Amino acid sequence: MGKAEASERVRNEWLRRVDAEYRSTAAAATMALWLVQIAASPDLVRAALRIAREELEHATLSHLVYVAAGGSGGLELDRSALEMPRTAGEPVENDVARLCVDMFCMGETVAVRLFGELRRRCDVPVARRALDRILRDEVGHREFGWTLLGWLLESPPYGARVRALVEGELDASLDRIRALYGMAPGATPEALPRDDARWGLMPAARYADLLRTAFERDYVPRFARLGIQTRLARPPVRG
Numbered sequence: 001m002g003k004a005e006a007s008e009r010v011r012n013e014w015l016r017r018v019d020a021e022y023r024s025t026a027a028a029a030t031m032a033l034w035l036v037q038i039a040a041s042p043d044l045v046r047a048a049l050r051i052a053r054e055e056l057e058h059a060t061l062s063h064l065v066y067v068a069a070g071g072s073g074g075l076e077l078d079r080s081a082l083e084m085p086r087t088a089g090e091p092v093e094n095d096v097a098r099l100c101v102d103m104f105c106m107g108e109t110v111a112v113r114l115f116g117e118l119r120r121r122c123d124v125p126v127a128r129r130a131l132d133r134i135l136r137d138e139v140g141h142r143e144f145g146w147t148l149l150g151w152l153l154e155s156p157p158y159g160a161r162v163r164a165l166v167e168g169e170l171d172a173s174l175d176r177i178r179a180l181y182g183m184a185p186g187a188t189p190e191a192l193p194r195d196d197a198r199w200g201l202m203p204a205a206r207y208a209d210l211l212r213t214a215f216e217r218d219y220v221p222r223f224a225r226l227g228i229q230t231r232l233a234r235p236p237v238r239g
Contacts, residue, residue: 004198006069014066021059028052030084061130104145110214122200181211
């Protein structure tokens with residue numbers, strides 16, 4: 001098989017991933033701080049700090065792919081997107097629960113499926129190395145989220161309040177991730193050039209397919225095991 005040419009789409013996508021990994025680094029670091037503030041288990045604090053380091057490494061690896069694909073210049077980060085503001089008038093554990101559900105339970109859970117698919121057809125060495133590392137770490141990030149949520153729900157001082165908060169806001173959270181990854185109604189699935197797939201990209205339609213799988217096989221059973229009662233937003237649909 002010949003050399004895979006890197007398109008502008010490849011460069012843009014890997015640069016976008018650098019940006020996303022920086023935002024994940026900021027979120028994990030904030031989570032570590034908030035866990036300290038609520039006197040969480042030291043194991044949970046250490047895990048959040050480890051995840052922040054791993055997300056930063058993912059950003060570095062993604063930038064190496066961007067450069068290998070012909071990209072140049074630095075990344076212009078939206079600094080406001082790196083801020084994790086506290087909710088005014090609410091206790092810290094409420095925001096811990098929100099970030100846990102949105103970023104880790106939902107975001108990292110579907111990320112395992114997404115990166116697994118991106119890796120499947122990727123054979124450009126620098127991109128494959130990045131995806132191998134990211135996928136391995138994402139599994140741990142996913143499990144951190146569900147472990148932390150379970151700990152929050154069972155914590156005597158605020159477990160009942162956290163449960164009510166999660167049940168009250170979960171449908172909106174699921175709708176947000178559905179809008180992020182689902183295809184717009186009536187959208188036409190696009191073909192992806194083979195070389196782009198070899199650089200670790202996939203068609204937009206596959207994101208919607210994999211999110212549907214995450215709804216059915218991950219979100220529904222995992223929340224049910226924690227006794228979370230919610231309507232559960234409809235899974236993503238294809239146009």
